Amino acid sequence: xxxxARPGPFRGRRLLLVSTNYAxxxxxxxxxxxxxxxxxxxxxxxxxxxxxxxxxPSWRLEESYRGVWRTVEIxxxxxxHRRRHYVPPRQTALKxxxxxxxxxxxxxxxxxxxxxxxxxxxxxxxxxxxxxxRLARHHRVPYLPxxxxxxxxxxxxxxxxxxxxxxxxxxxxxRYALRGAALVGVIHESFVPGVRALGVDPGRIRLVPxxxxxxxxxxxxxxxxxxxxxxxxxxxxxxxxxxxLKQGLEVLVEAARLAPGVRVVLMGxxxxxxxxxxxxxxxxxxEFLEPAEAEEFxxxxxxxxxxxxxQRASVLDMSVPSKLTSYFTSxxxxxxxxxxxxxxxxxxxxxxxxxxxxxxxxxxxxxxVQKLAADxxxxxxxxxxxxxxVARHLSREAGLARFDDLLxxxxxxxxxxxxx
Numbered sequence: 001x002x003x004x005a006r007p008g009p010f011r012g013r014r015l016l017l018v019s020t021n022y023a024x025x026x027x028x029x030x031x032x033x034x035x036x037x038x039x040x041x042x043x044x045x046x047x048x049x050x051x052x053x054x055x056x057p058s059w060r061l062e063e064s065y066r067g068v069w070r071t072v073e074i075x076x077x078x079x080x081h082r083r084r085h086y087v088p089p090r091q092t093a094l095k096x097x098x099x100x101x102x103x104x105x106x107x108x109x110x111x112x113x114x115x116x117x118x119x120x121x122x123x124x125x126x127x128x129x130x131x132x133x134r135l136a137r138h139h140r141v142p143y144l145p146x147x148x149x150x151x152x153x154x155x156x157x158x159x160x161x162x163x164x165x166x167x168x169x170x171x172x173x174x175r176y177a178l179r180g181a182a183l184v185g186v187i188h189e190s191f192v193p194g195v196r197a198l199g200v201d202p203g204r205i206r207l208v209p210x211x212x213x214x215x216x217x218x219x220x221x222x223x224x225x226x227x228x229x230x231x232x233x234x235x236x237x238x239x240x241x242x243x244x245l246k247q248g249l250e251v252l253v254e255a256a257r258l259a260p261g262v263r264v265v266l267m268g269x270x271x272x273x274x275x276x277x278x279x280x281x282x283x284x285x286x287e288f289l290e291p292a293e294a295e296e297f298x299x300x301x302x303x304x305x306x307x308x309x310x311q312r313a314s315v316l317d318m319s320v321p322s323k324l325t326s327y328f329t330s331x332x333x334x335x336x337x338x339x340x341x342x343x344x345x346x347x348x349x350x351x352x353x354x355x356x357x358x359x360x361x362x363x364x365x366x367x368x369v370q371k372l373a374a375d376x377x378x379x380x381x382x383x384x385x386x387x388x389x390v391a392r393h394l395s396r397e398a399g400l401a402r403f404d405d406l407l408x409x410x411x412x413x414x415x416x417x418x419x420x
Contacts, residue, residue: 008044009404013411015040015047016116018132020103020125022051022082023075026294027241027268028322029148030056031213033122038076039400040407048079048112050131052103055087057242057291058269070110081112091245091271097169103127108134115139118410121177124149126170129177142182142410146208148322150174150194174198182410185403188320190343206406211399212325212390214294217302224296224303228289235373236263237335238304240292241323243270248312251337253279254362255369256286262369265289265304301330305379306369310337311344313359320344325394328353328386333379335368337361353386 017037021030033049041047054062065071069084083106088095104127111131116139121132123145136143151170175198178184184200185208186192196202222232230236243249249266253276256264266276267289280286292300301307307327320343327334334354338344348354355372357364372379 011044013045014116016119017049018128019122037078041077100127107131120144126173146185188343208402211396212329217298219299236304237306238265239308240267243272255366331383333382351389
């Protein structure tokens with residue numbers, strides 16, 4: 001049964017979703033915010049989204065939004081209220097602070113009109129968390145933040161310049177944004193200790209994992225490889241998504257340097273793309289691709305031999321890459337160059353669809369890739385575990401149902417408090 005035909009559990013409810021990222025952005029938290037808002041709108045709720053101008057993962061304002069300061073769009077039954085903000089082309093602690101400050105100012109000065117019944121915010125945006133908390137307090141309605149990343153930990157672990165000083169400030173802002181929440185959603189259990197350390201009662205924390213927001217591959221794998229110019233017999237390792245500091249993508253460039261017979265493909269955008277291009281200069285076996293269109297995205301993933309997820313060794317409990325849900329859907333094996341004790345490693349182990357290697361170790365990553373390339377049957381069997389894991393745990397229906405339960409609990413608790 002489609003969302004439109006399903007009985008509406010939130011019919012007539014007025015919901016405000018605050019998320020810095022939203023459609024047409026295709027990666028990161030934007031697709032999750034969009035699908036969640038549209039799902040609730042289809043259930044009969046009156047949903048507004050307060051968001052920024054499309055800029056991720058390129059960290060460049062999308063051409064059609066340049067010169068626009070405020071706009072309201074209707075997307076999938078949702079009123080999308082966009083506010084202009086600063087977009088830093090490169091990431092430093094100071095520029096990130098300016099980015100967050102600009103979102104905070106424009107969001108608080110010009111929020112969507114009307115009184116919502118609940119305010120939901122998607123964090124990692126610190127500004128989005130503060131905006132959500134303040135608007136909920138202003139309207140005296142429940143507040144429900146969903147922690148997708150922990151920015152205090154991110155500042156400390158990602159290697160951003162000035163991150164040490166920024167970590168304490170970011171953690172203080174997160175504490176403010178979370179402490180008054182009715183409930184706090186987290187997308188992975190590895191975030192729970194960090195959220196508790198910010199002063200949130202563990203009884204108010206709920207696990208709401210992300211779901212896969214893409215369809216499985218449909219094109220012929222050999223035809224896609226031929227179209228992309230990837231010859232048979234040459235192992236292709238592909239990284240898709242944001243090219244930022246925390247990814248530590250230098251490890252892939254150095255792996256390519258060690259093995260000219262392996263093709264490394266970096267697909268996507270981000271503030272480290274130019275630096276990676278410079279590092280890969282002269283390496284004929286490193287290729288940069290623009291982000292694939294939605295309709296061919298998983299076909300490109302499935303055409304690779306191995307899919308790579310990489311993180312700096314310092315990244316432990318601040319992020320679980322959203323790309324993993326798409327990787328698993330594609331049916332190809334994952335090589336994860338990440339800290340063994342982090343949430344990303346936990347998710348790869350749980351899926352059974354990949355192997356772990358030491359972070360920032362090009363030789364270890366290369367060895368894992370070559371081992372999989374030498375045994376295609378074993379690689380296929382490993383990759384086949386991904387779609388099975390998605391079907392069991394990461395389906396869109398299951399993910400949205402968990403959010404329905406979370407929202408229903410918040411509304412029920414709010415009604416109970418109102419009757420006291």
